[in-house]
Amino acid sequence: MLGLHDHKKNPLFRAYSISSPNWADHLEFYSIIVPGGAFTTSLNKLKTGDQLLLRAKPTGTLVLGALLPGKRLIMHATGTGIAPFASIIQDPNTYEAFSTVIVTHTTRYISELGYSQKVIGSAKENIVTSEFCREGLKYFPTVTRQEFENKGRINSLIKSGQMLSKLKINDINPDTDRVMFCGSVEFNRNMKELYINRGFFEGSLNRPGSFVLEKAFVG
Numbered sequence: 001m002l003g004l005h006d007h008k009k010n011p012l013f014r015a016y017s018i019s020s021p022n023w024a025d026h027l028e029f030y031s032i033i034v035p036g037g038a039f040t041t042s043l044n045k046l047k048t049g050d051q052l053l054l055r056a057k058p059t060g061t062l063v064l065g066a067l068l069p070g071k072r073l074i075m076h077a078t079g080t081g082i083a084p085f086a087s088i089i090q091d092p093n094t095y096e097a098f099s100t101v102i103v104t105h106t107t108r109y110i111s112e113l114g115y116s117q118k119v120i121g122s123a124k125e126n127i128v129t130s131e132f133c134r135e136g137l138k139y140f141p142t143v144t145r146q147e148f149e150n151k152g153r154i155n156s157l158i159k160s161g162q163m164l165s166k167l168k169i170n171d172i173n174p175d176t177d178r179v180m181f182c183g184s185v186e187f188n189r190n191m192k193e194l195y196i197n198r199g200f201f202e203g204s205l206n207r208p209g210s211f212v213l214e215k216a217f218v219g
Helices: 038-043 079-088 092-097 110-125 130-136 154-159 162-167 185-197
Strands: 002-004 012-014 072-078 100-107 137-143 177-182 211-213
Touching (some): 012 038, 079 110, 110 130, 110 137, 137 154, 137 162, 154 185, 177 185, 185 211
Antiparallel strands (some): 002 012
């Protein structure tokens, strides 16, 4: 949870995922400015040296320990929901657990793919992860409101087979594939229904499963 001081009230907190890898010497967060938003409007005005609050205890459900062992990890994000996956794909432990890691990122416009494109490129070039990512990391960006090579919502592109065909992979298999998704409430609900219908079940740290979704953050 990130927080900002408000001179009139108690500190204002919002849920943000850490997007930097666990080996980094800094913390990185990915955010957009919400017009009229109480938190992001103030966040946008911060300058170097200003104070930002960070709660000591992290929360969230997108952890590898909540998934059963598998061969392939598929991560679906919309908008700023790419943030937690930015951290996961830069963690060498991810590639020790899975031989293939697939990231899909759906945005309204091409320009909104900039952050995920940057992170994917960094992971494939960084000395810590490059040897794993150049072969094991696959990226499938999609756009909904502009003409693009992959146009449409990811659930539709999965159902049509376009995602599988483009990535040159076999059908999604609940016995070997593990899935994470992070986005809006509607997106999470649609993806949960899609994967349950394909034989997947939700996991937790107490009972690992074949998919998990982020409940502490939507974006």
